[in-house]
Amino acid sequence: xxxxxxxxxxxxxxxxxxITVVLMFLIHVGFCMYEVGASRYKHHQHTLMKxxxxxxxxxxxxxxxxxxxxxxxxxxxxxxxxxxxxxAALITDESLFSAKWYVPNSDLMAVNLGDHISGVFWxxxxxxxxxxxxxxxxxxIERITTFAFGILxxxxxxxxxxxxxxxGWHFDGWMLKLLGYHDAYASGVIHAIAGGFALGILIVLGxxxxxFSSSGEPRNIGPRNPWLVTIGLFLIYTGFWGFYAACNIxxxxxxxxxxxxxVTYWTATNIYVTPTxxxxxxxxxxxxxxxxxxxxxxxxxxxxFWTYSSGLAGIICASAGNDLYHPIQALxxxxxxxxxxxxxxxxxxxxxxxxxxVGAVAVHGYAGVAGLIICGFVLNGYPSSGYGVGSxxxxxxxxxxxxxxxxxxxxxxxxVLGLIPGYIIAKILxxxxxxxxxxxxxxxxxxxxxxxxxxxxxxxxxxxxx
Amino acid sequence: MATVTNWINHLSxxxxxxxxxxxxxTETYLVIALIVIWIGWHFITSVxxxxxxxxxxxxxxGGNDHKSNITDW
Numbered sequence: 276x277x278x279x280x281x282x283x284x285x286x287x288x289x290x291x292x293x294i295t296v297v298l299m300f301l302i303h304v305g306f307c308m309y310e311v312g313a314s315r316y317k318h319h320q321h322t323l324m325k326x327x328x329x330x331x332x333x334x335x336x337x338x339x340x341x342x343x344x345x346x347x348x349x350x351x352x353x354x355x356x357x358x359x360x361x362x363a364a365l366i367t368d369e370s371l372f373s374a375k376w377y378v379p380n381s382d383l384m385a386v387n388l389g390d391h392i393s394g395v396f397w398x399x400x401x402x403x404x405x406x407x408x409x410x411x412x413x414x415x416i417e418r419i420t421t422f423a424f425g426i427l428x429x430x431x432x433x434x435x436x437x438x439x440x441x442x443g444w445h446f447d448g449w450m451l452k453l454l455g456y457h458d459a460y461a462s463g464v465i466h467a468i469a470g471g472f473a474l475g476i477l478i479v480l481g482x483x484x485x486x487f488s489s490s491g492e493p494r495n496i497g498p499r500n501p502w503l504v505t506i507g508l509f510l511i512y513t514g515f516w517g518f519y520a521a522c523n524i525x526x527x528x529x530x531x532x533x534x535x536x537x538v539t540y541w542t543a544t545n546i547y548v549t550p551t552x553x554x555x556x557x558x559x560x561x562x563x564x565x566x567x568x569x570x571x572x573x574x575x576x577x578x579x580f581w582t583y584s585s586g587l588a589g590i591i592c593a594s595a596g597n598d599l600y601h602p603i604q605a606l607x608x609x610x611x612x613x614x615x616x617x618x619x620x621x622x623x624x625x626x627x628x629x630x631x632x633v634g635a636v637a638v639h640g641y642a643g644v645a646g647l648i649i650c651g652f653v654l655n656g657y658p659s660s661g662y663g664v665g666s667x668x669x670x671x672x673x674x675x676x677x678x679x680x681x682x683x684x685x686x687x688x689x690x691v692l693g694l695i696p697g698y699i700i701a702k703i704l705x706x707x708x709x710x711x712x713x714x715x716x717x718x719x720x721x722x723x724x725x726x727x728x729x730x731x732x733x734x735x736x737x738x739x740x741x
Numbered sequence: 742m743a744t745v746t747n748w749i750n751h752l753s754x755x756x757x758x759x760x761x762x763x764x765x766x767t768e769t770y771l772v773i774a775l776i777v778i779w780i781g782w783h784f785i786t787s788v789x790x791x792x793x794x795x796x797x798x799x800x801x802x803g804g805n806d807h808k809s810n811i812t813d814w
Binding site for chain 2: 722
């Protein structure tokens with residue numbers, strides 16, 4: 276950094292992502308509050324610790340291999356050649372954005388005066404990874420072991436989310452080239468995959484004791500503390516704003532990037548390096564939040580728990596195309612997503628006896644899938660990349676956004692990278708006897724021993740006179 | 742361990758070295774240490790959780806027993 280303007284651009288970008296990381300931390304704070312609010316008294320502290328410990332578990336593995344996967348896997352491998360080296364192999368060569376630079380013993384994975392951006396970009400993606408794992412956490416409360424959840428959190432946070440981001444959330448991803456996949460604010464790459472993964476686990480894990488009557492009728496186990504749920508969801512909204520910011524490149528000159536001779540065009544871009552504006556996405560964020568709240572209030576019969584969750588589901592549904600939608604389109608799409616998520620949640624619960632304790636599969640999974648499919652129709656014909664637009668299935672160029680490609684993309688996110696791996700890993704953990712807590716512990720409460728000790732302390736203190 | 746002992750010399754070099762953390766060149770050993778810590782943590786917590794669960798399950802508490810342990814500090 277020897278010229279002042281270049282230095283200013285670099286330091287601004289570094290600071291920009293740094294701020295987004297801080298904001299996104301609120302997502303995790305929100306999830307912790309939300310889950311504790313939704314869990315019953317006798318499981319509170321275990322629920323909190325489970326979600327807290329995913330922070331170090333996913334962080335360490337993100338450092339060891341998660342970040343490397345993102346940069347190595349955009350080609351599949353073997354599905355579409357990279358635009359950097361024209362090879363369909365894993366990207367581990369000397370290319371500028373190669374995974375070679377992000378092995379854990381690279382000197383770029385530390386304080387390095389030659390690279391101000393990689394570390395903070397690593398952190399932003401790590402916070403996305405926490406979010407993916409945290410989405411799963413809520414669905415499985417009150418009956419999963421901490422060990423099993425840790426393994427599953429690592430799998431979704433540092434492996435499968437990283438693969439899906441390489442495939443569909445990278446300027447060189449094969450899903451853009453072959454399918455015309457577009458998912459600017461992660462309807463699919465975070466939410467659909469995490470929802471699908473959670474559903475895969477829930478199929479194996481089974482419902483909480485008492486959730487279904489002997490005749491199979493579902494019973495409502497309502498949130499114990501609606502205020503914690505409320506504050507938690509508001510914090511998730513706030514953190515989601517930071518998430519939106521983190522999905523952009525704040526300042527970029529697209530002229531030379533696209534090979535346009537003599538053209539200078541500075542703008543913010545999305546993750547695919549196509550132009551958008553921070554102002555526009557902020558409008559769309561708020562309009563889709565509003566659409567979700569409006570629809571949720573009506574369809575849930577004014578239920579606060581579902582209304583707040585619907586605000587989130589609304590944003591999630593519109594997120595795939597919120598870099599380009601009109602705000603009113605964002606609002607309407609959000610409303611559709613909420614109706615789909617709410618209806619599917621209760622249909623799946625009744626039909627398959629799936630106990631999704633916080634509606635995570637619905638809010639993230641079903642709304643995310645709906646958002647991807649709708650995006651394929653509304654943005655049909657837009658280029659999926661600025662680097663070139665070709666025909667679908669050609670594989671040497673970028674396909675335009677289209678309904679079929681987005682539908683296939685939704686299946687890949689929810690099913691191939693979400694539900695199937697979640698189901699298989701849960702099955703393995705179940706076979707090892709490590710997935711679910713013993714029945715007697717579930718009845719007594721995971722916090723029983725802690726509560727008993729606290730009660731003894733209370734009695735001892737109360738009976739003391741000095 | 743010090744990679745930099747004089748900032749003026751470091752920053753005025755023809756080619757400024759980027760990595761400035763202590764022990765440049767030992768990264769592989771640090772990664773091995775991290776993997777050992779990571780695996781060890783999983784092993785220790787898994788054994789501990791199994792023990793705690795088995796102990797609590799043996800007591801056969803009912804679904805409402807915890808209510809007598811709710812504190813009111």
